[in-house]
Amino acid sequence: MATVQVWIAWQCCAPMKFRFATPDDCPLLAQLNHKLIADVGLPALMTLEKMSKRMKAWLASDYRATLFEHGGKVVGYALYRELPEEIYLRQFFVVHSHRRRGIGLQAVRTLRSQVWPRTKRLTVEVLVTNISALAFWRKVGYRDHCLRLEIPPLKLRRAGNQADKLPSKKTRRKGGTAL
């Protein structure tokens, strides 16, 4: 019993750590990215291998990823790029087992205080259907700014006289995603 109490106390109080991802982390990041996509309700259009390659390419360009660790385990990550006047956060994820414990909040605080320059605008895009993420971003300080509207690409519509019809619900969901 005492061991369990010590373990619980350690779990609650262990500080969260962060580190910058390297190319070796890409298979892990791909797995987390895969879960993120499932969580936000988008179809998985890529294999884990392709996602890992895509992550490697991002890290080789101007994207950086930060991994958050708690009790020696990776509990979340952020993928972002620095633009001249902006930090664009492309992906942000906390593992299921650690949600609603303030990990996301702490991760954003860490990024703002220790990683991102304070002089730049911070941006993130959220699917309007992702109600929990909207609540989270508003809670951590992001404010509603613009609403992006879209018509999915022509190739997803049926040819000929179908061109002016709205795509079906299924094809609409295949529309572009930043994730």
Ligand SMILES: CC(C)(COP(=O)(O)OP(=O)(O)OC[C@H]1O[C@@H](n2cnc3c(N)ncnc32)[C@H](O)[C@@H]1OP(=O)(O)O)[C@@H](O)C(=O)NCCC(=O)NCCS
């Ligand atoms: C959104 C996400 C990052 C939140 O991470 P988290 O560690 O659970 O968030 P926190 O515990 O730090 O929550 C901080 C506050 O945000 C709000 N919030 C977080 N999750 C919420 C939810 N599911 N519903 C409503 N509000 C929520 C609450 O105000 C919460 O404070 P409270 O717990 O005291 O009420 C996490 O749920 C996640 O990874 N979701 C899937 C991926 C995703 O949607 N990423 C964002 C893409 S834009």
